[in-house]
Amino acid sequence: MSARDRKPVFYGSAPPYPISRAVRAGDFVITCAMGDRAFAPEEAVYDADGRPLATGRRLREVTFAEEVHGTFRAVSAALAEAGCTLADVIDVQVWLRDPRDFHEMNRIYEQYFTTNRPVRSVFRNDFMFEFRIEMKVVAYKPL
Numbered sequence: 001m002s003a004r005d006r007k008p009v010f011y012g013s014a015p016p017y018p019i020s021r022a023v024r025a026g027d028f029v030i031t032c033a034m035g036d037r038a039f040a041p042e043e044a045v046y047d048a049d050g051r052p053l054a055t056g057r058r059l060r061e062v063t064f065a066e067e068v069h070g071t072f073r074a075v076s077a078a079l080a081e082a083g084c085t086l087a088d089v090i091d092v093q094v095w096l097r098d099p100r101d102f103h104e105m106n107r108i109y110e111q112y113f114t115t116n117r118p119v120r121s122v123f124r125n126d127f128m129f130e131f132r133i134e135m136k137v138v139a140y141k142p143l
Contacts, residue, residue: 020032021034021081022079026143027140027143028138028139028140029088029138029140029141030137030138030139031079031135033093033134033135034071034135035067035070035071035074036066036068036069036070037070037074052127052129053129054130064105064132064133067133068104068109068133071133072086072135075137079139082139084139086112087116088140089137089138091120092113092118092121092135092137093120093121093135093136094135095122095125095128095133096122096124096125097124097126097132097133098132101132102122118137
């Protein structure tokens with residue numbers, strides 16, 4: 001791999017924090033972990049033990065299914081900035097706040113990856129404020 005291929009290219013910074021939504025490194029595009037909407041870290045609310053409770057913003061209530069679809073829209077938009085689609089995804093990492101949501105997430109996930117399914121890992125994560133799902137993907141799209 002040449003030095004040119006190793007140079008990261010950063011895409012977008014829609015979140016109100018200092019990260020890129022996606023980075024290209026050679027033929028790979030990696031997204032940040034994201035949910036269906038951004039939050040303001042400086043407005044976050046924690047309990048006495050330091051566990052995150054809320055983003056501090058009043059967000060409209062959505063069903064878990066709506067949140068999963070919104071997360072896929074956010075991931076797709078980040079990939080599009082880097083010239084990729086979900087069809088280019090080779091690895092998916094999913095974080096769920098409640099493991100009981102796994103079945104519904106999986107049912108919706110199948111709608112987005114119908115053929116050539118990427119590898120996937122699913123983790124439980126309590127550090128998600130009121131978000132119930134976050135997702136990070138790696139896509140492969142040769143330059």
